[in-house]
Amino acid sequence: MSNQDPSTTDLSKTQAIQRNWEREVLERLAFSALKEQRRARRWSIFFKLLFAAYLLVLLLLYLPNGLSAPGIITPHTALVKIEGIIGSDSFANAENIKKGLEAAFENEHIAGLILHINSPGGSPVQANQINDQIHQLRKEHPNIPIHAVITDICASGGYYIAVAADQIYADKASIVGSIGALINSFGFVEAMEKLGIERRLFTAGDYKGFLDPFSPMKEFESQHIQKMLDNIHKQFIQVVKDNRGERLKNDSSLFSGLVWTGEQAIDLGLIDGLGNSNYVAREIIGAEKIVDYTPQPKLLDRFSRQLGATFANMLSGFTLAANTR
Numbered sequence: 001m002s003n004q005d006p007s008t009t010d011l012s013k014t015q016a017i018q019r020n021w022e023r024e025v026l027e028r029l030a031f032s033a034l035k036e037q038r039r040a041r042r043w044s045i046f047f048k049l050l051f052a053a054y055l056l057v058l059l060l061l062y063l064p065n066g067l068s069a070p071g072i073i074t075p076h077t078a079l080v081k082i083e084g085i086i087g088s089d090s091f092a093n094a095e096n097i098k099k100g101l102e103a104a105f106e107n108e109h110i111a112g113l114i115l116h117i118n119s120p121g122g123s124p125v126q127a128n129q130i131n132d133q134i135h136q137l138r139k140e141h142p143n144i145p146i147h148a149v150i151t152d153i154c155a156s157g158g159y160y161i162a163v164a165a166d167q168i169y170a171d172k173a174s175i176v177g178s179i180g181a182l183i184n185s186f187g188f189v190e191a192m193e194k195l196g197i198e199r200r201l202f203t204a205g206d207y208k209g210f211l212d213p214f215s216p217m218k219e220f221e222s223q224h225i226q227k228m229l230d231n232i233h234k235q236f237i238q239v240v241k242d243n244r245g246e247r248l249k250n251d252s253s254l255f256s257g258l259v260w261t262g263e264q265a266i267d268l269g270l271i272d273g274l275g276n277s278n279y280v281a282r283e284i285i286g287a288e289k290i291v292d293y294t295p296q297p298k299l300l301d302r303f304s305r306q307l308g309a310t311f312a313n314m315l316s317g318f319t320l321a322a323n324t325r
Contacts, residue, residue: 110287113146116151185211
């Protein structure tokens with residue numbers, strides 16, 4: 001049995017430890033370099049995608065806001081959509097609808113026009129302007145029929161527009177009516193008193209701040225608002241009577257602000273029949289082909305709205321999931 005020099009053994013162990021340490025360092029350096037390469041590759045891909053998105057946005061910004069139906073040279077039924085809240089700051093405003101109507105009537109091959117309405121109402125001013133535009137076009141083109149087709153809802157300002165058409169059609173389950181006017185608000189006076197909050201409002205004019213929700217409502221102010229609403233309501237009623245005429249039934253609830261189904265609306269004379277756009281184009285106008293003349297928003301606007309709707313759906317889904325836990 002041989003005796004090994006302890007100093008030699010210690011040297012061997014030291015050399016082995018040194019080799020292991022060097023190997024670990026090299027491995028770490030190699031892995032670190034590999035990670036840096038992967039990170040650099042990912043950043044490269046990210047910046048390339050970002051640049052591509054930038055180019056896409058530029059393209060969308062400079063795309064023209066054109067119509068969806070240029071140059072149709074065969075007989076067809078024109079369609080203009082009135083969807084959502086009617087207001088100057090919404091897409092369903094008088095200016096946009098006017099563009100669609102004028103584009104449709106500029107085409108000599110249209111056999112008729114459908115107002116495709118799905119709106120809960122909105123601004124009486126915008127609705128009245130659209131109503132006037134439709135009447136003007138009917139005078140200029142007396143041989144081209146204009147029909148309104150209601151989908152889900154046609155209430156208030158939506159119906160104000162619909163009555164300008166020669167005839168109104170809807171689904172049996174459509175919501176129709178709401179012939180009235182309203183202003184809604186809140187009053188926080190008592191809540192502020194309980195919280196010890198002092199309201200400081202400075203005005204020039206005795207009634208300049210009469211709609212302020214943090215100030216008490218006075219009797220004169222309430223009466224003034226009611227008179228204004230009554231006046232708008234009378235204007236609305238007169239427009240409906242002038243356009244629907246003897247088709248309206250003698251029913252006191254017609255102008256009460258109530259709504260009805262399409263099936264009920266026929267009996268009241270608010271609409272003329274049941275049917276969708278395809279039915280009206282085929283059976284009433286006699287030109288089955290439908291061409292959409294609704295002015296289209298820029299793709300960027302549509303993308304923004306779609307993105308907003310997606311986030312809203314995600315948020316509502318998250319809230320629902322949180323509430324069900």
